[in-house]
Amino acid sequence: xxxxxxxxxxxxxxxxxxxxxxxxxxxxxxxxxxxxxxxxxxxxxxxxxxxxxxxxxxxxxxxxxxxxxxxxxxxxxxxxxxxxxxxxxxxxxxxxxxxxxxxxxxxxxxxxxxxxxxxxxxxxxxxxxxxxxxxxxxxxxxxxxxxxxxxxxxxxxxxxxxxxxxxxxxxxxxxxxxxxxxxxxxxxxxxxxxxxxxxxxxxxxxxxxxxxxxxxxxxxxxxxxxxxxxxxxxxxxxxxxxxxxxxxxxxxxxxxxxxxxxxxxxxxxxxxxxxxxxxxxxxxxxxxxxxxxxxxxxxxxxxxxxxxxx
Numbered sequence: 001x002x003x004x005x006x007x008x009x010x011x012x013x014x015x016x017x018x019x020x021x022x023x024x025x026x027x028x029x030x031x032x033x034x035x036x037x038x039x040x041x042x043x044x045x046x047x048x049x050x051x052x053x054x055x056x057x058x059x060x061x062x063x064x065x066x067x068x069x070x071x072x073x074x075x076x077x078x079x080x081x082x083x084x085x086x087x088x089x090x091x092x093x094x095x096x097x098x099x100x101x102x103x104x105x106x107x108x109x110x111x112x113x114x115x116x117x118x119x120x121x122x123x124x125x126x127x128x129x130x131x132x133x134x135x136x137x138x139x140x141x142x143x144x145x146x147x148x149x150x151x152x153x154x155x156x157x158x159x160x161x162x163x164x165x166x167x168x169x170x171x172x173x174x175x176x177x178x179x180x181x182x183x184x185x186x187x188x189x190x191x192x193x194x195x196x197x198x199x200x201x202x203x204x205x206x207x208x209x210x211x212x213x214x215x216x217x218x219x220x221x222x223x224x225x226x227x228x229x230x231x232x233x234x235x236x237x238x239x240x241x242x243x244x245x246x247x248x249x250x251x252x253x254x255x256x257x258x259x260x261x262x263x264x265x266x267x268x269x270x271x272x273x274x275x276x277x278x279x280x281x282x283x284x285x286x287x288x289x290x291x292x293x294x295x296x297x298x299x300x301x302x303x304x305x306x307x308x309x310x
Contacts (some may be wrong), residue, residue, distance in 0.1 A: 010090045010173040015083045015176045016271065027084040034077045034281050040286030041066040046295065057135040058124070061117045062289060064144055068113060069282035071277065072106040075099060076278045080176040092168065096178040098132050100132040103157045104180060107254070107277070108151035108205050114247055115209040116143045120241060121217040126223045145237075153290045154201060161197060165189050176183045177275060182267075202258045217244055242288045 016026060025064065045066040048059045060112050076099070083089040091099075123134050158180060165187040175182040184191045253276040257269070 006184065007091055008167050008169055009179075010092045011081070011171045011173050012095055013083055013091060013176060014088060014172055014174045015080065020232070023084045027081055030077065030084070030279065031081055033279050034073060034081070036074045037077075037279065037283040038070055039218070040283065041070045042285050043300070044289075045070075047299045051302065054295065054299055057120050057137075057140045058117070060140050060146065061120060062114055065110065065117070065285060065289070066147050068106050068109050069285050072103070072110065072277075073279060073282045075102045076177040076274075077104065077146075083176065087218070091178070095155050096173075097159065097162060098184065099178040099182055100162070100180050100183055101155050104158055104277075105152045106154035107295075108154050109147055110250060110277075111254075112147035112151060113144075114243075114250065114307075115212050116147060116241065118213040118216040121243060122220055125220050125240075137274070154205065160196065161194050165191065165194070174222050175271060175274070177274070177278070179270065180271065198258065198297060202255070206251060208258070210247070213247050213251075246281070246285055246288050249284070250277055253281075255275050282290050 016023065018026070046052045047065050048063045048066075078098070079091065120135055124131050127134065162180070162183065165184075166189050168185045168188040169186065171186065173179075173182045173186070186192055217240055224237050224240070252275045257273040
């Protein structure tokens with residue numbers, strides 16, 4: 001049977017399958033969003049690196065989030081934009097698999113970094129006197145390193161399980177990038193093991209971290225309500241509400257996509273949800289986390305004044 005199989009060397013990304021005018025509009029809109037993503041996260045990363053006042057654990061992890069968001073968007077969006085304005089929408093199979101691997105790795109890192117950031121806020125608000133001891137630079141570096149290493153190792157597990165499969169067509173992916181569930185549809189073998197590992201990974205990397213985040217913010221909320229100062233309560237609540245907004249968008253869209261029952265049009269559902277965490281979420285993170293933050297805005301003003309003074 002395998003002797004008669006034709007192994008695919010390239011695949012076609014069908015994308016949004018809309019009219020030419022609609023795809024031109026989407027190209028302009030998504031190009032704008034992608035530019036905002038790179039600009040916003042790049043500005044945040046630059047400010048954190050240049051301003052010594054932001055050399056704290058919270059902004060250390062925020063700089064990692066900015067790097068992940070830029071990498072995440074750059075892995076998926078450029079090919080999507082190119083496909084919106086060209087008739088040739090193919091991608092070689094090996095680059096397609098690499099795109100899947102990087103997409104999984106960056107998604108895992110974002111999950112873990114969000115958990116670490118919620119723990120940082122929990123310690124800062126609930127144990128302020130022990131904050132510098134608990135969240136020492138050694139601990140921060142270890143948490144960040146473990147998040148990156150573990151995420152790439154988990155993505156490597158998915159990659160190995162994908163590469164063991166024979167891929168013999170069809171050579172069309174009904175998506176705008178090589179998303180793992182869409183890639184598995186190209187396999188001409190049983191993918192049950194892959195599906196089980198994906199679900200188990202979702203429980204471990206989505207449900208588990210989300211529960212930790214919710215527990216952290218529940219305890220933070222209780223601590224905020226005990227704060228006597230109205231100004232202190234407002235500042236703490238503002239910081240935590242912005243963090244929860246990001247967590248809700250990212251974890252919510254990922255859980256619906258990989259763990260919820262599929263709708264009658266799963267392909268369109270996957271594309272819309274993928275846009276949330278491939279494009280919208282990385283674009284909104286700088287606005288939600290940082291640009292509405294007084295410390296970041298102060299650092300940005302200081303940087304601009306320094307440039308004008310020169």
